[in-house]
Amino acid sequence: MPRVASKVFTLTNDPNSEVSDLSKLIHSDQSIASHVLRIANSAAYGGGEQIVSLQQAVTCLGMNLLGEVAIAVSVQSDLFKAPGFEAQITQLLRHALASASYGKEISRKRRRNVEGQFLCGLLHSVGKPITVQLISTITKEKDLELDKKSVAQLVGAFHRKIAAKVAVDWKLPEQLQVTTIYYKRYESAPSFREESAATYLSQLLASWIINPANFKVNELIKDPVFGFLNFYPDDAEDLLNKKDHVKTMVSAMEI
Numbered sequence: 001m002p003r004v005a006s007k008v009f010t011l012t013n014d015p016n017s018e019v020s021d022l023s024k025l026i027h028s029d030q031s032i033a034s035h036v037l038r039i040a041n042s043a044a045y046g047g048g049e050q051i052v053s054l055q056q057a058v059t060c061l062g063m064n065l066l067g068e069v070a071i072a073v074s075v076q077s078d079l080f081k082a083p084g085f086e087a088q089i090t091q092l093l094r095h096a097l098a099s100a101s102y103g104k105e106i107s108r109k110r111r112r113n114v115e116g117q118f119l120c121g122l123l124h125s126v127g128k129p130i131t132v133q134l135i136s137t138i139t140k141e142k143d144l145e146l147d148k149k150s151v152a153q154l155v156g157a158f159h160r161k162i163a164a165k166v167a168v169d170w171k172l173p174e175q176l177q178v179t180t181i182y183y184k185r186y187e188s189a190p191s192f193r194e195e196s197a198a199t200y201l202s203q204l205l206a207s208w209i210i211n212p213a214n215f216k217v218n219e220l221i222k223d224p225v226f227g228f229l230n231f232y233p234d235d236a237e238d239l240l241n242k243k244d245h246v247k248t249m250v251s252a253m254e255i
Contacts, residue, residue: 004029005074006170012067012115013173019063023054026070035073035255040066044252064115072097072122072253079129082136088151091210092128094250098206099124099199101249105242106198109235120179120195121202123172127163131155186228194229201225201239209243 007025011017026033033054039045040057045065051057058066080093103121107114135154139146146154160181167177175192179199182189186196204223208215221236231239 002074002078004032005071005078008067008070008074009119012064017063019058020055022063022067022070023058026054026066029074032070032073032077035077036066036070039069039073039252042252044248045069068115068118069253071119072100073255075122076253076255079126079133082129082132084139085132085136085151088132088148088155089129092125092132093254095203095206095210096122096125096129097250097253098209098246099203101246101253102205102239102242103198103202105239105246106202106229109231109238110194110198110229112194112198116175117195117198117202119176120183120199121206123167123176124180124183124199124203125159125163126166126180127159127161128155130162130166131159186225197225197228201229205239205246209246 011022011025026036037051040051040061045061051060076093080089082089099121100118103117104114107117132155135151163180167180175195178189178192179196182196183199186193186200189196208220226236
C-alpha cells in the first residue's frame with residue numbers, strides 16, 4: 001500500500017491518535033499536502049470558508065473525512081500511474097473514485113460505516129491499475145506494443161489474483177480483504193456479506209455513470225443486490241439520483 005495512505009489509514013483507525021499527527025503526516029509529502037488542501041477547498045468538500053492549512057482542514061472536515069481525502073490522493077499518486085497507458089489508467093481511476101463515492105451514499109442510506117465503505121469502493125479493483133503498471137513496465141523493457149483489446153484481456157486475466165495478493169501483503173483490514181475478493185460473489189463471502197454486496201452495488205453504479213450507454217436504467221434497478229441490501233424501489237431511485245453529486249465528488253478528488 002502506498003506509504004502515506006497506509007500511515008493515514010493507521011492513524012484514522014487509532015483512537016489514541018490526535019489531529020496534529022494526521023496534519024504532520026500529510027505535511028511530510030508536499031505534493032500530497034497541496035492536493036489535499038485543494039480538494040478540501042473544492043465545492044464538493046469545502047463549506048465556503050477558505051482553508052489555508054492542514055490543521056484548519058482537520059478542524060473543518062474532521063479527521064476521518066480529511067484522512068479519506070489523503071488516502072484517495074496518495075493512492076492516485078502511487079497506483080494510478082502507468083506511462084503509455086494513460087487512457088486506461090484514467091478510466092480505472094474514475095471508476096474507483098466513483099465506486100468510493102457511491103459506497104458512501106449506500107452506507108449513509110443503510111446507516112452503516114461510511115468511511116469503511118469508501119475504502120472498499122476505492123480499493124475493490126486495486127488489481128487492475130497494478131496490472132496495467134506491470135504491463136507498462138514490461139512493454140517498455142521489451143519494446144513491445146499492445147492494442148487496447150490485448151491490455152483489457154491481460155487485466156481481466158490477472159487483476160483478481162493480484163488484488164487478492166496485495167490485500168494480504170498490505171495487511172488490509174479483514175473487511176477490505178473480503179470485499180476485494182468477494183464483491184462480485186457477495187452471497188458467497190465468508191464474512192462481511194453486506195459490505196461485499198454494498199461494494200458490488202457501488203461499482204455497478206460507478207460503471208453506470210461512467211458508461212451510461214451500456215446500461216438500461218429499468219434493468220439496472222432490478223439487480224438482485226438491491227433486494228439483498230433491503231432497498232426498496234424508492235431507495236434505488238434515490239441512489240440513481242445521486243449521479244450528479246457523485247460526478248462532482250469524482251471531479252474534486254481526481255488529481
